[in-house]
Amino acid sequence: MDTNERLLHASSFGAAAVAYAEHRPDYAQAAVRWALAPAPGPRVLDLGAGTGKLTATLVALGAEVIAVEPDPGMLAELRRSLPSVRALSGSAEAIPLPDGSVDAVLAGNxxxxxxxxxxxxxxxxxxxxxxxxxxxxxxxxxxVDWVAGLAQVSGSAAVGPRDTPASWRAETAGMHLPKDGGPARFGAPEQAGFPHGQRRTADSLVATLATRAGVLVMPEPEQGALLGRIRAFLAGRPETARGEFTLPMLTGVLRVRRL
Structure with missing residues (x-):
């Protein structure tokens, strides 16, 4: 993905902020605890916080959270749902906080x-x-067999290279970590996965996949056709055709320490 395409995808979420807040999953608490385990204190920055999915888990675990989000639509939804959290406009490239002010920086998706x-x-x-x-x-x-089938039907726009465990491990093994921290340096990266799940219906799972960046930037006819194929697949599987079911998931964590 080139720079222009990355920026287009990254900026696609604001228009779907309400749907994102409703349908995207939270994060496994065990995963968040593991991410924070080496932190020297409780001060946590949730960076690229979106509508506050990870922020809410951090609050539940007792962290002192500051949320930073660049998209005005997502930030407004975060402030509406978590009014007690300090939520600032900013980005990973321009963080509106003082030097050495947090013990951990977490970023959810x-x-x-x-x-x-x-x-x-x-x-x-x-x-x-x-x-x-x-x-x-x-x-x-x-x-899980039906999840593998869903990934195949959905294609890379809805289920991308960081959305299944094996591809996530390959894609994130150092790719998204700082190569240079200036005078500071970072240690060796660690990866871990933690069981998770989300209660869905066929309709709500389609709505969840519709909040993926690759789907949001699609022309409307292509988007409708893709979501229709996903809906037909779910209707044809006994696991998902009727009522609620659990979407089997893992929360994958990539962590590194500042030296």
Whole structure:
């Protein structure tokens, strides 16, 4: 994905902020705890916080959270749903916080949008020594037969290279971590996956996939055709044809420590 395409995809979510808040999953608490485990203190920046999916989990775990989000539509939804959280306009490339002011920076389904050539020194700047940088991604467990079929029918626009466990491990193994933190440096990256799930119906799963960037930027006729194929697939599977079901997932975590 070139720079212009990446920016187009990254800026697509604001118009769908309400649907994103309603349909996107939260994050497995065990995954968030693992991400934070080496942090030297409780101060956490949720960077690229979107509508607050990860923010809410951090609050539930007792972290002192500041949320930073560049998209006005997503930020407004976050402020509406989590009014007690300090939520600021900003980006990974221009973080509106002082030097050494947080013990951890977490990013939920967002780190792949960062321009690490610019963001790397910014992340190092705001992290206290020994602080943790971690990206979290919710992954569809394609070891389950019907989920593998869904991924195949959905194509890369709806189920991309960071959306299933094996491809996520390959795609994130150092790709989205800072290559240079200025005077500061980062240690070796670690990956881990944690079981998770989301209660869905066929309609709500289609609505979830419709909030993926690759789908949001599609021309309307192509988008409608894709969602129609997904809907037909779900209607033809006994696991998903009627009522509620659990979408099997993992929350994958990539973490690194600031030295």
């Amino acid at each position: 967002a780190m792949h949008w960062f321009d690490m050539a610019v963001a790397g020194p910014e992340l190092a700047r705001v992290l206290a020594p020994g602080g943790v940088l971690a990206g979290l991604w919710n992954l569809m467990d394609d070891q």
